[in-house]
Amino acid sequence: MEKIAPQKAEKLVAVKGMNDILPGESARWEALESTVRSVMRSFAFENIRTPVVESTSLFVRGTGQSTDIVMKEMYSFDDRLNGEALTLRPENTPGVVRAAIEHNLTYDGGKRLYYMGPMFRHERPQRGRYRQFYQLGVEAIGFEGPEVDAEIILLAHALFKVLGLKNVRVELNSLGVTSERLAHRLALITYFEQFADLLDEDAKKRLHTNPLRILDTKNPVLKEIVRNAPMLIGFLGAESLARFDVVKTVLTACGVAWTVNPLLVRGLDYYSHTVFEFYTDELGSQGALIGGGRYDGLFELLGGKPTPAVGWGLGMERVLELLKTQGQVHAAHFPDAYAIVPNASALPVVLRCLQSLREQGVKVQMHASATPGVASMKSQFKKADASGAHFALIFGADEMAAGLITVKSLRDGVGEQATYPLSAVPHWAIKLQSRS
Numbered sequence: 526m527e528k529i530a531p532q533k534a535e536k537l538v539a540v541k542g543m544n545d546i547l548p549g550e551s552a553r554w555e556a557l558e559s560t561v562r563s564v565m566r567s568f569a570f571e572n573i574r575t576p577v578v579e580s581t582s583l584f585v586r587g588t589g590q591s592t593d594i595v596m597k598e599m600y601s602f603d604d605r606l607n608g609e610a611l612t613l614r615p616e617n618t619p620g621v622v623r624a625a626i627e628h629n630l631t632y633d634g635g636k637r638l639y640y641m642g643p644m645f646r647h648e649r650p651q652r653g654r655y656r657q658f659y660q661l662g663v664e665a666i667g668f669e670g671p672e673v674d675a676e677i678i679l680l681a682h683a684l685f686k687v688l689g690l691k692n693v694r695v696e697l698n699s700l701g702v703t704s705e706r707l708a709h710r711l712a713l714i715t716y717f718e719q720f721a722d723l724l725d726e727d728a729k730k731r732l733h734t735n736p737l738r739i740l741d742t743k744n745p746v747l748k749e750i751v752r753n754a755p756m757l758i759g760f761l762g763a764e765s766l767a768r769f770d771v772v773k774t775v776l777t778a779c780g781v782a783w784t785v786n787p788l789l790v791r792g793l794d795y796y797s798h799t800v801f802e803f804y805t806d807e808l809g810s811q812g813a814l815i816g817g818g819r820y821d822g823l824f825e826l827l828g829g830k831p832t833p834a835v836g837w838g839l840g841m842e843r844v845l846e847l848l849k850t851q852g853q854v855h856a857a858h859f860p861d862a863y864a865i866v867p868n869a870s871a872l873p874v875v876l877r878c879l880q881s882l883r884e885q886g887v888k889v890q891m892h893a894s895a896t897p898g899v900a901s902m903k904s905q906f907k908k909a910d911a912s913g914a915h916f917a918l919i920f921g922a923d924e925m926a927a928g929l930i931t932v933k934s935l936r937d938g939v940g941e942q943a944t945y946p947l948s949a950v951p952h953w954a955i956k957l958q959s960r961s
């Protein structure tokens with residue numbers, strides 16, 4: 526009979542700009558996440574988890590209609606079943622504010638919140654810029670004072686210190702209040718209108734929608750024009766300037782170096798007063814590690830009571846990349862011990878013993894193969910070595926008959942061995958623990 530060759534199925538790959546984080550790499554993520562959690566606890570920030578999918582209007586209203594994010598980068602779609610307009614969150618500040626309003630989170634005072642999770646932006650992928658990326662974010666909601674702006678910058682600084690990151694610059698600016706921004710906006714439009722012929726397409730589009738963003742330009746010709754443009758800081762009144770001074774004074778007192786960058790305007794619409802970014806020069810064009818600021822108007826914009834708030838977002842891929850560039854490599858997660866099982870009939874005793882060891886906090890990996898017990902001792906020892914474990918646990922027939930286990934060192938003092946009674950795990954388990 527003629528055989529029909531099976532058709533080779535097409536290989537599927539991840540969506541462009543969206544990455545798998547594989548074992549090995551994921552150990553570095555877990556180490557970062559656990560450092561984050563401990564620093565957050567030390568600043569009394571609590572975790573919040575909001576959905577990845579939100580109503581599109583949340584970002585149109587919250588992030589801002591004229592921002593790049595809303596105009597060109599959102600993954601938006603209509604729910605096929607009920608036609609609802611939905612979006613994969615491009616950032617999580619509007620989501621946290623929505624949740625805070627919905628659950629009346631600030632009914633008994635301010636809340637200090639943090640989150641870690643994926644965000645989605647349809648940008649051109651390159652090193653440090655992805656379409657799905659992870660952000661760590663903090664949002665301090667219900668706090669009016671500028672000392673909280675300073676405190677969350679200190680939090681970011683403390684996190685970088687614990688991680689061992691070096692050469693990170695902190696840039697600050699103040700966007701004042703709405704009336705100050707409006708006065709500046711008019712002056713800016715008048716100024717740029719003089720150069721109408723020299724404006725590029727982007728700048729022309731922004732001139733009457735979001736002229737502040739022209740200050741962000743990468744175009745060298747425009748950069749020259751921007752240099753002499755009226756700066757927002759010149760339009761700030763005494764109150765706004767005094768607030769900004771508190772932020773700067775606290776940071777200096779706590780040993781955080783900063784510079785004021787009057788061109789720092791941020792790409793999202795909701796900011797007022799303090800804005801800031803943390804940069805590195807070691808990651809090429811994607812050097813912004815953290816961006817944030819105060820967003821006192823956002824609660825009202827999203828239908829809530831007026832609630833002052835301030836926060837920042839950090840690109841986790843960028844921080845991990847910088848850690849690697851600076852030679853900060855976290856140890857992978859190796860097991861403490863690897864169980865060698867020469868005979869399948871020993872499995873029930875072996876698994877009971879491993880269960881007790883794990884209950885005592887020992888990380889154990891068992892040799893596993895399709896036909897247990899068939900793999901030679903030699904090949905099991907090879908696998909034990911390759912696993913990175915410090916000890917091999919040998920459940921040999923002689924030992925088992927005597928109710929014992931042999932523990933052999935695979936690392937320091939290679940070959941040293943000892944026997945322990947199988948029935949008394951709590952007495953010796955500690956000797957195997959956490960050497961990796």
Ligand code: HAM
Nearest residue numbers: 616618653654655658813814815816817836837838840
């Ligand atoms: P953002 O400046 O848009 O702010 O993003 C914060 C950080 O996320 C950036 O500094 C960067 O490290 C990282 N990031 C942004 N886009 C990408 C990307 N495509 N690939 C990799 N990393 C990226 C916000 O999102 C605001 N929600 C921050 C905030 C919180 N403001 C107040 N509270």
